[in-house]
Amino acid sequence: MSLPGVLAGIRAAEQAAGRVPGSARLVAVTKGQDLDAIERCVLAHGAFPLGEGRAQELRDKSALRPELEWHFIGSLQRNKVKYLRHVTLVHSIEAPWQAEAIAQAAQGWGRAPDVLLQVHNGEAQKHGAETHELAGVLREVEQTGLTVRGLMVMAPDLDDLPLPERDARLLTLFTDTARRAHDLGLSELSMGMSGDYPLAVAAGATLVRVGRSLFT
Numbered sequence: 140m141s142l143p144g145v146l147a148g149i150r151a152a153e154q155a156a157g158r159v160p161g162s163a164r165l166v167a168v169t170k171g172q173d174l175d176a177i178e179r180c181v182l183a184h185g186a187f188p189l190g191e192g193r194a195q196e197l198r199d200k201s202a203l204r205p206e207l208e209w210h211f212i213g214s215l216q217r218n219k220v221k222y223l224r225h226v227t228l229v230h231s232i233e234a235p236w237q238a239e240a241i242a243q244a245a246q247g248w249g250r251a252p253d254v255l256l257q258v259h260n261g262e263a264q265k266h267g268a269e270t271h272e273l274a275g276v277l278r279e280v281e282q283t284g285l286t287v288r289g290l291m292v293m294a295p296d297l298d299d300l301p302l303p304e305r306d307a308r309l310l311t312l313f314t315d316t317a318r319r320a321h322d323l324g325l326s327e328l329s330m331g332m333s334g335d336y337p338l339a340v341a342a343g344a345t346l347v348r349v350g351r352s353l354f355t
């Protein structure tokens with residue numbers, strides 16, 4: 140696959156779901172890729188937001204190309220907040236303290252990124268705010284002055300399951316997340332990766348985070 144192939148897959152899933160073409164946007168996940176590869180495999184095809192999951196790597200690349208649209212999609216530690224200077228959207232807010240730290244750092248940057256709240260996916264080891272805490276987390280994050288645009292969820296690894304069962308579980312997760320965003324009055328939905336983005340688009344994803352498929 141390559142970026143045009145992924146875009147075609149996204150468009151096909153939009154069409155199958157009766158969605159407006161272009162309403163699901165590709166975020167090119169570029170973690171582990173150098174700027175040459177990003178140029179060749181992503182930017183040669185157009186302007187796409189670039190999703191980085193490791194803060195130091197994001198700092199190094201975005202310092203060289205600050206004019207690109209950088210998104211942070213990883214787990215955010217307090218001492219790494221300062222590396223988000225060039226980021227326009229943080230997908231992975233799990234707790235209000237992260238938003239407070241970003242809002243504070245943003246005073247020095249002269250601009251603040253918008254944020255999404257990451258929802259727990261029901262697996263023990265994974266990140267994200269618990270669903271029963273979401274409304275409270277949203278309120279506290281909004282009090283920091285940052286704009287919360289939506290929810291993000293990361294599917295658990297279900298590769299051991301038979302395909303129909305895996306797909307059914309993923310679709311339930313994505314559909315539940317879409318309903319939660321709707322109930323909270325939030326419009327952006329960051330969900331879907333290389334292995335599951337058609338299902339995420341079917342369930343209403345507006346931002347699809349695809350990495351591996353763009354570079355192979």
Ligand SMILES: *Cc1c(COP(=O)(O)O)cnc(C)c1O
Pocket residue numbers: 168170192212213293331332333334348349350351352
């Ligand atoms: C790496 C990563 C992706 C992309 O996953 P691929 O399987 O490479 O498409 C999406 N979201 C997050 C949070 C990631 O860390």
